[in-house]
Amino acid sequence: MRVGGVQIGGGAPVSLQSMTKTHTTDVKATIAQIKELEDLGCEIIRVAVPTRESASCLGEIKKQIRIPLVADIHFSHRMALDSIAQGVDKIRINPGNMKDKDDVEEVVRAAKDKGVAIRIGVNSGSIRARGEEDVPIADLMVNAILRYCEHFESLGFRDIVLSLKASDVPTSMAAYRRIAKECDYPLHLGITAAGPASSSIMKSAIGIGGLLSEGIGDTLRVSITGHPTEEIKAGRGILEALGLREVEGWELISCPTCGRCEIDLETIVEEVKAKLPPEKQGLQIAIMGCAVNGPGEAQECDLGIAGGHGFGLLFKRGEMVRKIPESEMVTQLLKEIDEMSAATNGGSGQ
Ligand code: SF4
Numbered sequence: 001m002r003v004g005g006v007q008i009g010g011g012a013p014v015s016l017q018s019m020t021k022t023h024t025t026d027v028k029a030t031i032a033q034i035k036e037l038e039d040l041g042c043e044i045i046r047v048a049v050p051t052r053e054s055a056s057c058l059g060e061i062k063k064q065i066r067i068p069l070v071a072d073i074h075f076s077h078r079m080a081l082d083s084i085a086q087g088v089d090k091i092r093i094n095p096g097n098m099k100d101k102d103d104v105e106e107v108v109r110a111a112k113d114k115g116v117a118i119r120i121g122v123n124s125g126s127i128r129a130r131g132e133e134d135v136p137i138a139d140l141m142v143n144a145i146l147r148y149c150e151h152f153e154s155l156g157f158r159d160i161v162l163s164l165k166a167s168d169v170p171t172s173m174a175a176y177r178r179i180a181k182e183c184d185y186p187l188h189l190g191i192t193a194a195g196p197a198s199s200s201i202m203k204s205a206i207g208i209g210g211l212l213s214e215g216i217g218d219t220l221r222v223s224i225t226g227h228p229t230e231e232i233k234a235g236r237g238i239l240e241a242l243g244l245r246e247v248e249g250w251e252l253i254s255c256p257t258c259g260r261c262e263i264d265l266e267t268i269v270e271e272v273k274a275k276l277p278p279e280k281q282g283l284q285i286a287i288m289g290c291a292v293n294g295p296g297e298a299q300e301c302d303l304g305i306a307g308g309h310g311f312g313l314l315f316k317r318g319e320m321v322r323k324i325p326e327s328e329m330v331t332q333l334l335k336e337i338d339e340m341s342a343a344t345n346g347g348s349g350q
Contacts, residue, residue, distance in 0.1 A: 001159055001186055003117050004068025004089035006043055008161060009186030009218040014244055016235045017188070017221040018228040019046040019072065024054035027061055033228065034065045040232045041248075044219065046070040046092060055082035062087055070119070077103035084110045090161070092119040094126055095148045108155045117159045120148050123192050124166035137166065138174035146182060160185045161219070165192035169207040176211050186218040193223065200224045201234045209238045250276050250337075253286040253297055253304075261289035263307040263326045271330045277341060285337065286315075295320070303336055305329060316340075 001008055006015050018037050022029040024047045034045050049055045049071045062069045070090040071083035074097050083091055084107075091111065095104045111118050127140045135143075141164045152160060162185050164175035172191050180187065191207045194200035204222040211217050222234040239245035254269045255261075269287050286304035288294030298304025298315040305312040310326050316336065324332050 001117055001161065003044060003070070003161075006068055008188075012218070014212065014217060014239060015043040015219040016041060016232055016239070017044040017046065017070075017219055018042045018231045018235075019048070019221065019223075021228055024048055024057055024061070025051070027057050030057075030061055031064045034061070034067070037228055037232055038065065038067055040229055041236055042067060042228075042232045044068045044070060044090075046072050046221075048072050049079045049083055050074075052076075052079055052082055055079045055086060058083055058086035058088055062089075077107050080107040081110050084114050084116050087114075088116060090117040090119060092121050092163075094121050094123070095151070096122065096126055096144060101151075104151070105155060108152055108157045111159070112155070112157050115159075117161060118152070118157070119161040119163060119188055120145055120152070121163040121165070121188070122148075123164075124168075124171055125192075136171075136174070138164075138171050138178065141166070141171075141175045142178045142182065145179065149183060149185065158185075161188050162186070163188040163190060165190045165223075167191065167193040169203050169210075172207050173210060176216055177214070180216045187216060189217040189220040190223055196225045197230050197234070201237075204234060205238055205241070208235075209242060212238070212242055212244065247284075249278070251284045252276075253284060253288075253301060255288045255293060255297075257289045260292060261307060262309040263289065263312065263329070265289045265307060268305075268326075268329050272333055272337075275330075275334055277338065283337070283340060285333075287333075302340060303333065305333060 008015060020030050020033050022033050024030055037045060045067055058071060068089035070092055071088045072092045073080045077098050080091050080093060098104050122141050122145045124137050127137060132140060145162055145164060162179060164179055166172040169191060176187060189208045189211055191203045194203045200223060208220050220235055222231045224230045240247045252273055257265050284301040286297040286301040288297050289307045294306025298306045299318045302317060304315040312324050312329050314321050314324050
């Protein structure tokens with residue numbers, strides 16, 4: 001399916017999403033935040049639509065951004081209808097939050113008329129057991145979303161993306177694994193209410209990353225209590241770690257150090273990292289503490305150092321080229337990086 005200019009599912013690359021944290025009625029601030037996210041690689045952006053006034057701002061926001069715009073709707077079908085009329089590319093609703101079946105059907109028909117996709121998003125917090133207290137929450141989520149899909153399909157609507165987010169990783173993973181077996185709609189992955197960056201990145205890397213590694217998922221958002229740019233960086237990091245995106249910038253590989261390390265590896269890594277030129281198409285650089293794993297890792301990277309007793313062996317594209325004293329490691333490595341970067345990217349690395 002397509003959301004604006006972005007293909008979701010059907011073998012398309014997994015797309016990165018985020019959500020603005022501004023008040024949508026503050027059009028200027030919302031557009032500024034979206035542009036910042038676009039520059040970082042955000043491919044689909046969602047904005048909250050808590051009032052009809054905020055829905056009325058969507059057309060203006062859409063005009064000024066490059067990526068597809070998604071309206072996040074809860075409770076009121078009126079706001080969904082307004083958002084569709086404003087020209088959004090997708091709406092996100094939880095049909096269970098709309099009291100009247102007729103209201104849901106009105107929204108689905110409007111979306112169908114305008115070619116607007118709908119994400120059906122079920123969160124664990126919105127599920128009520130109602131006599132099914134013994135059924136695992138993941139199954140309740142899947143059962144609910146399958147009922148919504150059937151309802152939408154009965155109206156001839158299949159332009160659907162699904163999400164089943166829980167704040168705990170095992171529940172989310174169980175729900176997504178089951179829905180992936182039950183239907184072939186594209187899946188939007190996420191762990192909801194995952195907390196600040198420190199806990200969200202951990203939960204999302206395991207939950208979203210684990211599902212992607214099993215071939216489940218078509219688009220993702222990492223939810224972080226913090227600036228949305230952190231969500232894009234974290235999402236991109238997950239895709240890069242799984243080999244689903246080319247690594248942007250430099251990939252720095254360094255060991256954790258241990259009692260065998262005879263150089264101040266932590267300082268060397270920090271200094272090199274701080275001075276790396278801002279490349280778009282980066283190289284792999286290994287900085288390793290000793291001869292145990294050092295030469296192997298260094299040989300596999302574009303550039304690498306394997307530490308010894310106050311010195312390091314420098315490797316270039318698999319070949320050991322010379323021995324460098326510890327005091328010169330940072331400067332010599334940066335010089336080599338600059339030269340290799342200039343040759344690889346066709347210009348000076350600085
Ligand atoms: S490479 Fe050497 S120093 Fe680094 S963690 Fe491994 S054994 Fe320790």
